[in-house]
Amino acid sequence: MSLKREIRQTSLPAIRLAVISMILCGLLFPLLVTGFAQVLFPGQADGSIAHLGTSKIGSYLIAQNFSRPFFFQSRNSSLSASGVDPDITLQDAQSQVARISSATNITRDQLNTLINQHIEGTFWIFGYPYVNVLTLNLALIQSYQTVYQQLDPNIFRQ
Amino acid sequence: MIQPADFLTIILILSSAILAARLLTPHIVKIFTYAPSRLDRFLDPIEKGIYRLLGVDPSHGMGWREYFLSAVIINIFQMALAFIVFVFQGGLPLNPQGFPGLGLDLAFMQVISFATNTNLQHYNGEGVCTQLPNCSTLSTNSAGQPIPGLSYLSQMTAVQFLQFTSAATGICVAAALIRGFVAGSKDMGNFYTDFVRSLTRLLFPLCFVAALIFVGLGVPQTLDGYQILHTVEGSTQTVLVGPVASLVSIMQLGTNGGGFFGANSAYPFQNPNPASDVFQIFLMLLIPTSLCFVYGHMLGKRKEARPILWGAYALFAIDLLIAFIPNYSLGPGMEVRFGGFFTSFWTVVTTAVTTGSVNSSLFGNHPLVILSAFMGMLIQSTPGGKGVGVMYMVMYIIITVFIVGLMSGRTPEYLGMKISARDVKLVMIAFLVHPVIILVPTVLAYATGAASAIGVCVNCPAASTGFTQIFYEFTSAAANNGSDFLGATGNTPFFNISAGLVMFLGRFLPIGVLLALAGSMINRKRTSEIGLKTDSVTFTIVLVGSILLLVVLTFFPFLALGPILEFFQKRVNGF
Amino acid sequence: MTTKEPRTPVSHLGSNLTSTKTLLDSLVRLAPRSLLSNPVMFIVELTFFVVAAMAVYPPAFYPVASLSLRFYYVEVALILLITVWFSTLADALAESQAKNTANSLRSLESEVQSKKIVMEGDIRRIVVSPSTTLRKGDLVLLEKNDVVPIDAEVLEGIAMVDESLLTGESTPVRKAPGDEVIGGSRVISDTLTARVTVNPEDTYISEMIRLVESSKRPRTPNEVAVTMVLIGLTAIFTIIIVALLGLSITLNLAADLSVLIALYVCLLPTTIGALLPSIGLSGISRLYQRKIVAKSGRAVERAGDTDVIILDKTGTITVGNRQATEFIPFAGHTEREVGESAFLSSWHDDTPEGRSLIRLAYEDGFIPRELNALGVSEVYEFSASTRTSGVKISQGTGFMLPKGDKSSRERGRLRRKFEAHVEAGSVIAEDETEIIKGAPDAIKKIARSIPSNFDSLINKISSQGDTPLALTRNREAIGIIRLKDVLKPGIKEKIQSVKVMGIRPVMLTGDQPLTAKSIANEVGIDEYRPEAKPEDKYDIVMREQAETRVVAMIGDGTNDAPALAVADVGLAMNSGTEAAKEAANMVDLESNPAKIIEVVMLGKQLLMTRGAVTTFSIANDVAKYFAIVPVMFATTLPELKALNILGLGLNTAVLSALIFNAIIIPLLIPLAMRGIRFKPTSTMALFIKNALIYGVGGIIVPFIGIKLIDIALLSIGA
Structure with a gap:
């Protein structure tokens, strides 16, 4: 053929x-x-959107720019592969404690406890710990509402 | 050196992948031996309907030529359909961001890329828009070419579509090849039947479950457009979503590797956490590993799967060893959630099974990790891509049996079949394809100035990252891997057309040649007296040695100019 | 059939090396045209021309050449030329060795003398000359006891011809004008004139000579396949070098073309490329040295694959005839009586068995008193119908020497011993005595009385694998003689080595099952076919081949021809029929069937040598990379010097690698010519051992070799 x-x-x-x-x-x-x-x-299917009250303030999985001293800040976007790395290492978070403490008057111990409560990435002996920046900042805002209300009332607008 | 916990992690992931692959094996064997299965009651009517629509006789046995032609022709038609979608996506539905259509050269390259299971991407899935969320105007790369994005329709009916079909094609080729070696085979099987069954019985069910698990882990799956939100600091943020999970499931399970987003599995929506990372690694390994077992099962000599499986994993272990020589820690170009460990591990796995997805920027990987990645792509069977991994391993076995087997004092035989001069010729041609299609365009990229046009360093031998990028691009294209340094930077006519051709030849030439080889095994005289036991540990060791020797001999000078040089440069500079 | 151990090689390397003719031959072969059949070496010669051109006029090669390196180019070019010459030298040596051996075989051929009839006018003259000088159409005279020198057609006379050696048919055949007489048969009565129907060299000698001329030698399938690998590797390395050249130019890496060419030649499988033809040729030479003529190299290769080897018991496993070992008297008779009777009955019996009876009786001191009466005895010849033979002795005196091939010393000893007996007065003549010996069942028919333990004794002896011979004296069964098969020296070990290599020996014998079993057990053969007819060989070959096994066998008779033709390896005996020799793919000029085992070993050795040198050649490349790549881009990419793990001199590294690459060829010529030595073990064990030696060794040796050459070069200040 x-x-x-x-x-x-x-x-x-x-x-x-x-x-x-x-x-x-x-x-x-x-x-x-x-x-x-x-x-x-x-929730996940739509992009793991984070809410503060009723308003959507971001996605837990996508880094957003936190520039104010009283928030945990994300990595410099050019350092990560995706540019939107939502997490920081434990050390990175701990190194920001001093700054946040002085900006908010929340004690370092309280901040460190907060960080430790939100560690992710480990399972038994495996993995390396990290924290999600948005989760951490939302926890801050929700735990210390009055503090953040004073620092920036716009946060709770709507 | 590697941490004990990380070492244990690797062992656990690999052993669970191998275990799952073994458990999946009888199911795959049933698919390709056309044996009755519990799924028949549900799937038979559907498949029969499809055969009727096609107008083919599903029981018609094909010779290698017909099988190969069917595979090539259907792939070309599929590429043509996807090409239309890519080029005209601007005017087609499911385009909430309003992306314009792809350029012809890019569309040409991309359809080949997806249809050959390569998934080299010279675009960013999310585009680089000048004005989000409307992406009708795009930023340009260093060569002045726009960095296009894909509409949801393109992601689904071009990318995902070809990811499914290329995986299915690879599995079919493996099945046909194995049939050639099975004693008493009369033909290579029926391509249409194999193709339909591998979709309905293997890829759809597994991908469906995997996709839902991914959604559960945080991967989006929606047809809604990008979400525009206001952050707590008052700025606007665009959250790039889409039908991601369904794509990720097939891109990993099918060892395709093309991501929904430009950053591939480094992008949090494609790979949100270590759990999803491990699950993706598991999926990549699953079917290539399983096909090693399938080989032995279908032959009716399960032990013959040993050199293929353990040879592949021994080479994989060597890759890992190279990659984990340097200290690994979180560095630039990596994601925090994966750290140094999961980054290196991923890079080795993704090249070992020629998936090509990345969870980091390759620029951030240590030269030895890149060297290890090269090894995976150059060997192509550690355990290699969907279907073709087994195919290449058989190629290596035949060449090893031939050269080294002579030393046993018998005319070389594999599975009791004498290896003829024609077999050796075919194997050598298949082996030759790789160096030709990698080295020729690499040199051309420099000679034509195409490399400097995209800003790759040319006159700077002291910093050779440039050479690594170009060499990696064509190695990845030839190996149908898809991981790359260039990304959208490579969207120039030269790289689009050259990579397109390299991928096409890298896929179909070896498949054609090795199917011809397998086809000639049908009805070949077999002796029951096996002199050189190819299922032995000794042979596996010799096989691994020969593969390393052949591959290293072929590419050593180029590896020396690339990652090896970089390694020494870094060491000299106090790395 | 005669049994000789293989002779030592006729020619050896030493004498060849000094041979001017061989040297000249190797130089003539440097012509590019004669290298066309060897792609690897052809390319090396091409690179020689390129580098030579670089030396002559470097500017033509800018920017990849430099005027200051002219002297260096001359050095490289010379080494390249020497590399090619080493390969042509290997060819020339192997061919001269093969030709020498082949010529020595021709002289062996001439051992059969023929009586050629030459007409000088009307006078018929008989010229005695070697059979090899006969031509088709020559007339030969065949007298009683002559061996027919070559196949011929009877023109005159009627004679009985014994073809038993060739066809196995023991009854002499009557030959009349028009009949064919077969070379190797023996005329036992009368005289024939016959016309030669074939030229001696038409059979296999011509093919033999053709096989050792490398230019005409057809390449075997395995050689073709190895050549494919070599061409494939050559293509790969060509691409590599062209790409490196392109990159060096476009990336300004400033590599010198001569260095790239050096790397290229080092990577090319030059070692195996140079030695491949000589390995094949030497394989055939080694067969010739063992006086075996192969008609194709393919058959030698095939021999290595043998799965089943069919052995004839007689001639291969046993020396070919049974020997008496014991006289067993029946009740009422003595061992002496049996021994003496056996002696008498065998006096006229020239068969090996008969002679062994006399020897045993003599050794035991059973010298019969009736010996002097033998002169007037009546001899009963053995016949197939009675299956007995014997003697009837009347009174008489005198001593008659036994006929046959007993040496004069033996005859003398026997006579002196006999005379001593006579002097002692122990010889007393009696009246007529008839002694008959024969197969037990035949004896049963003629004996007047059969002792009650006759059958049980016969069965006992048979079950021990021996052959019983019954003896009657005046029709009274007096005893049994035990005949034992005698194994060939070393056969047990040979069978064992064959089995160790995974080859299954099958023994064929015309003996009854018990005898067959006993011999088989003794030498360790598990499969045997008793009461076999020559046609059974064909059945066994077909059966084993249907099971996809490779079968080796020997044969001599016309009956064996079909089996020889279908067997993968068929070794015919030179003493056999032309039909058998034509059908077989090898002929043993010494007609020693046990040599089939050596043929198998030689086949394996040939394949092993080829594989070993190929593996070694490819494995060598690793070290060569480490020698050349670090200095290739030394000026532009100094970091790569870190790869110089051998610590070679920057200016000498390339030359060292190149010299090693060349020098390894003559170093391996002896290996190629004698084949790699191996002890018979299993296929896997051989594989592992050789893979370690030539694979792992092939990686390590050049590291050492290149380093040593580099030290030498540096010390002479190159």
């Missing part, structure tokens, strides 16, 4: 299978997953 004839013979089922597989893999599958995901894990 000549190559040309072979190709012609194969083409018809091939193009049909191409279309069918596109519909199955490219549409049906992601739509099905979306449907289930939205029902089972709506």
Whole structure:
């Protein structure tokens, strides 16, 4: 059989299978997953959005720019691979305690305790501890509402 | 040196992947031996419907030529469909960000990239928009080319679609190749049947479960557009979401590696925490490892899977050893949640199974980790990509049996079949493909000035990162890996077209040649007297040695100009 | 059939090295055209021309050459040329050795003398000349007891011809005009005139000579496959060097072309490329040295793969005839009586068995009194119908010497002993005595009475694997003679080594099952076929081949031809029929069937040597990289000097690697020519041992070698 004839013979089922597989893999599958995901894990499916009161103030998984001295600050975006690394190392967080303490008058012990309460990334003997910046800052705001109300009333606007 | 807890982590991940792969094996074997299974009641009517729509006879046995042609032709049609989606995404639905269509050269490169299981990406999934959330205007890279983004429709019906089909194609090729070696085989099987069954019975179910687990771990899955929020400090933030989880599941399980976002699995939405990281590593290893077992099961000689599996993991262990020589700690270009350990480990795994996804910026990896990554890509069977890993291992086995096996005093045989001059010729051609398609474009990139056009250092031999980038690009393309240094920087006509061709040849030439080899094994005389035991530990050791020798011999001068030189430079500079 | 141990090689390396002819030959072979069949060496010669051109006019090669390095280019070019010459030298040596051996075989051929009829006018003259000088159409005279020198057609006369050695048919065949007589058969009565129907060299000698001329020698499948690997590696290294050249220019790495070429040549599998032809040729030479002629190199290779080896018991495992070891009297008779009767019955019996009976009786001192009466005895010849032989003695005196090939010394000793007996007066003549010996069942038919323990004794002896011979004196069964098969010296060890290598020996014998079993057990053969006919060989070959096994066998008779033709390795005996020799792919000129085992070992050795040198050659590349890459970009990338783990001199490293690359070729010529030595062990054990020696050794040796050469170069201030 000549190559040309072979190709012609194969083409018809091939193009049909191409279309069918596109519909199955490219549409049906992601739509099905979306449907289930939205029902089972709506929070995560929409991007792990963080709320303060009723307002959406960011995603736990995406770093945002904290520039004020009374917040824990994210890594410099150019240092990470994604540019939106939401976490900092334990050491990084602890090194910021002094600054935050002086800006808020919250004691260093209290801040360190707060950090320790929000350690992630370890399991039994495995892994290296880190803390999520937004989680930490939200915990700060919620634990010391009056302090932060005074520092920046806009935080609780809305 | 590696910490004991980290060492234990590696052991646990690898052993659970191998265990799960072993458990999955009978299921895969049933798929390709067309054996009855519990899924039949539910899936048979669906599959029969598909065969009827296609107008094919699912029981028709194909020779290697027909099988290969079917695979190539269907891949070309699939690429054509995805090409249309890429180019016209601007006017198609599910484009909340309003991304414009891709350029023709980029679309050409990307469809090949996804259809060949490479997933080299010269774009950023999220684009680099000048004005979020409307991305109709894009920033440009150093060569003046726009850095395009993909609409949700492109992510789904071009990227995910081809990620599924390329994984399925790879698995089919492995199944066909194995059938060639199975005693008593009459043909290589039916491509359409294999393709449909590997989707319906393997990839869809596993990916569905995996995708939901990813959502549970924090990976978004939505068709809504990017979210615009106001942070506590009062600034605006755009949260880039989309149908991410469904893509991540197939990109890892199918060893594709192309990410939803430009930063790939370094982006928190694609890989939110160590748990998701470990799960992705597990998924990458699962099917390539399982196919090693499948090889032995389908042959009816389970022990013959040993050199393939343990040879692959021995080489993998050597890769790990190289990568973990330097101290690993969190450095620039890495994500805090992964630290130095998961970054290095990921880089080794992703190249070992030629997935190519990254969870860091390669610039942030130690030269020895990059060297290890090169090894994975150059060897291609540690345990290698979906299906082709087994294929390459068989290639290495045949060449090892031939050269070294002569020393046992018998004409070299594999599985009792004499290795003929034609076999050796085919294997040498398959082996030759790699150096040609890596080295020729690497040299051309410099000779044509394409490398300097994207800002890669040329006249600076003292700092050779530039050479590593270019060499890595084509190694990754040839190995159908997909990890890269360039990213959207590489979006120039030269790199798009050259990488496109390299990926296409790197995929289909070896597949064609090795399927021809397997095809010639059908009906070949076999002796039951096995002189050189290919299922022995000794042979596995010799195999590993030969693979290292052949690959290192071929690429040593270039590795010396790349990561090895960088290593010495860093050491000289007080690294 | 005669049994000889293989002779020592006719030619050896020493005499060849000094041979001017070989040297000249190796130089002639340097012509590029004659190197075309060896791609690796052809390329090395091309690189020689390039570097030579660099030396002549460097500016043509800017920027990858430099005027100041001219002297260096001359050095590199010379080493490259010497590298090629070493390879042509290896070729020339192997070919001259093979030719010498082949020529020595020709002289061996001429050992059979023929009586050629030459017509001088009307006068017929007989010229005695070696059979190898005969031509087709020549007339030969065949007289009683002559060995037919070559296949011929009878023109005149009728004679009985014994073809038993060739066909196994013991009854002489009557030959009349028009019949074919087969070379190697023996005329036992009358005289024939016959016309030669074949040229002696038409059979296998011509093929043999063709096989040792490297230019005409067809490459074996395995050689073709190895060549594929070499071409593949050459292609890979070509790409590497071209890419390095391109990068060096575009990245301004300032590598010198001569260094790149040096790296290229070092990486090329030059060692195996240079030695591949000689390895194949020497393999065939080694067969020739053992007086075995192979018709194709392919068969030698195939021999290495042998799974099953079919051995004829007689001639291969046992010396070919049984020997008497014990006289067992029946009740009422003595051992002496049996011994003396056996002596008498065998006096006229020239078979090896018969002679062994006399020897045993003599050694035991059973010299019969009737000996002097033998002169007037009536001899009953052995016949297939009666399966007995014997003698009837009337009174008489005198001493008759035994016929046959007993040495004169032995005859003299026997006579003196006999005369001593006579003088002692112990010889008393009696009346007529008839003594008959024969197969027990045949004896049972003629004996008047059979002792009650006759059958049990026979069975006992049979079950011990020996052959019983019954003896009657005047039709009374008086005893049994035990005949034992005698093993060939060393056969047990040979069988053991064959088995260790995973090869299954199968023994074929015409003996009855018990005898067969006993011999098989004794030499350690698990599978045997008793009461086998020559056609059974064919069945066994077919059966084993159907089970995909590779079968080696020997054969001599026409009956063996079909089996020889289908067997993977068929070794025919030179004493065998033309049909057998034509069908087989090897012929043993010494007609020693046990040599089949050596053929198998030689086949293995050939493959092993080829694999070992290939592996060694490729493994060598590692060290060469470490020698050259650090200095390749020394001026622009000094950091890479860290890879110079050998601490080679910056200016000498490349030359050291290149010299090592060249010098390893002549160093390995002896290995290529004699083959690698090995002890018979399992395939896997051989593999592991060789992989360690030539694989791991191949990585380590060049590190040491290059370092030593570098030290030498530095010390002479190069």
